Amino acid sequence: xxxxxxxxSHQVTQMGQEVILRCVPISNHLxxxxxxxxxxxxxxFLVSFYNNEISEKSEIFDDxxxxxxxxxxxxxxxIRSTKLEDSAMYFCASRLTSQPQHxxxxxxxxxx
Amino acid sequence: TQLLEQSPQFLSIQEGENLTVxxxxxxxxSSLQWYRQEPGEGPVLxxxxxxxxxxxxxxxxxxxxxxxxKDSSLHITAAQPGDTGLxxxxxxxxxxxxxxxxxxxxxxxxx
Numbered sequence: 001x002x003x004x005x006x007x008x009s010h011q012v013t014q015m016g017q018e019v020i021l022r023c024v025p026i027s028n029h030l031x032x033x034x035x036x037x038x039x040x041x042x043x044x045f046l047v048s049f050y051n052n053e054i055s056e057k058s059e060i061f062d063d064x065x066x067x068x069x070x071x072x073x074x075x076x077x078x079i080r081s082t083k084l085e086d087s088a089m090y091f092c093a094s095r096l097t098s099q100p101q102h103x104x105x106x107x108x109x110x111x112x
Numbered sequence: 113t114q115l116l117e118q119s120p121q122f123l124s125i126q127e128g129e130n131l132t133v134x135x136x137x138x139x140x141x142s143s144l145q146w147y148r149q150e151p152g153e154g155p156v157l158x159x160x161x162x163x164x165x166x167x168x169x170x171x172x173x174x175x176x177x178x179x180x181x182k183d184s185s186l187h188i189t190a191a192q193p194g195d196t197g198l199x200x201x202x203x204x205x206x207x208x209x210x211x212x213x214x215x216x217x218x219x220x221x222x223x
Binding site for chain 1: 143145147152153154155156157160200202209210211212213214215216
């Protein structure tokens with residue numbers, strides 16, 4: 001069964017450094033999402049992306065964050081200057097029109 | 113901002129028992145999904161409900177969407193140790209929009 005794949009599974013970065021989290025959505029899906037889950041907290045929406053532009057973003061998704069679909073398969077989340085509080089699991093999701101979202105296994109981001 | 117409240121937060125039962133997990137909100141959702149999440153993995157979709165009053169069954173799991181589309185429940189019959197995991201409800205306010213997640217219910221089924 002097709003699945004969303006995320007790399008790396010674990011990323012350790014020094015505070016202030018840039019980090020790029022990568023996702024390969026399910027191949028025929030059109031809508032793409034990033035969520036995060038801080039340890040012990042609920043899953044929170046960050047941003048949605050459709051037709052090569054952001055369609056919705058949360059208050060968490062500030063100027064330090066950006067998303068890109070550089071080619072036909074990858075969907076990336078960049079954090080420009082990481083902070084300690086960015087440590088979390090980051091989940092990518094994708095879906096077809098009028099279908100539910102399917103999630104990857106996440107990237108655990110640890111900021112030191 | 114829409115909120116989804118799940119209860120109970122933790123549930124530990126013996127194999128063979130029945131259980132119900134609740135997901136409640138003061139807001140109306142266009143659809144509601146139930147996911148199951150294992151440690152170190154992403155949420156895995158179990159079911160989507162879209163119509164008020166809708167009931168869906170997945171083997172021993174029964175999902176119900178409230179008539180007003182503000183609440184949902186997950187009932188497991190004759191729970192097994194393999195049912196152990198984190199169960200998440202998540203709703204969309206309008207079709208295709210962001211998912212709002214509940215806090216999750218950590219279920220442990222003891223042999």
